[in-house]
Amino acid sequence: MPFRCRMCGTCCMCMGDYISIERQVRPYEFECESVSTGTPFLARVDEDKREIFSDSSWLDGHPAACRFLRPSGEHILCTIHGTSPAQCRFYRCVVMRIFDPRGVLIGKVTGTLALHSDDKELREIWEGALREIPEGSVDIEDHMQKVLESHGYRVE
Numbered sequence: 001m002p003f004r005c006r007m008c009g010t011c012c013m014c015m016g017d018y019i020s021i022e023r024q025v026r027p028y029e030f031e032c033e034s035v036s037t038g039t040p041f042l043a044r045v046d047e048d049k050r051e052i053f054s055d056s057s058w059l060d061g062h063p064a065a066c067r068f069l070r071p072s073g074e075h076i077l078c079t080i081h082g083t084s085p086a087q088c089r090f091y092r093c094v095v096m097r098i099f100d101p102r103g104v105l106i107g108k109v110t111g112t113l114a115l116h117s118d119d120k121e122l123r124e125i126w127e128g129a130l131r132e133i134p135e136g137s138v139d140i141e142d143h144m145q146k147v148l149e150s151h152g153y154r155v156e
Helices: 047-054 121-133 140-150
Strands: 020-024 030-032 039-044 067-074 077-078 094-099 106-108
Touching: 020 039, 047 067, 094 140, 106 121, 121 140
Parallel strands: none
Antiparallel strands: 020 030, 030 039, 067 077, 094 106
């Protein structure tokens, strides 16, 4: 399954400590470093996001957020998506948490709809539900959630 970003910004709300802006080299262009790896990269604000990038007031209320994150309507966007570092490009968030009937977390689903769980029964239900996705289904996550809930799991 391809990853489908929800543009919620959750993954980047604490990235301010992991991406360091070393200096601005041009308008909308910055020399940066991925702090965790020490890897330098050149960040360019995407042309279609320059207007929202110019307003940094949102960051005042979110001091731990990545300096390149900005709200746009109901979404929170990466303004350097085209030049984001590897740690950002390869990140896949958790789109579902699955709890057993007692409320114990037994599985997580990443944005590629990959189930991460050691629970054999849950994995079997998951695999069966994937095979039964209605043709032309637009919201696969919704289908999977309904199947899991029909088996007594709670999904968040």
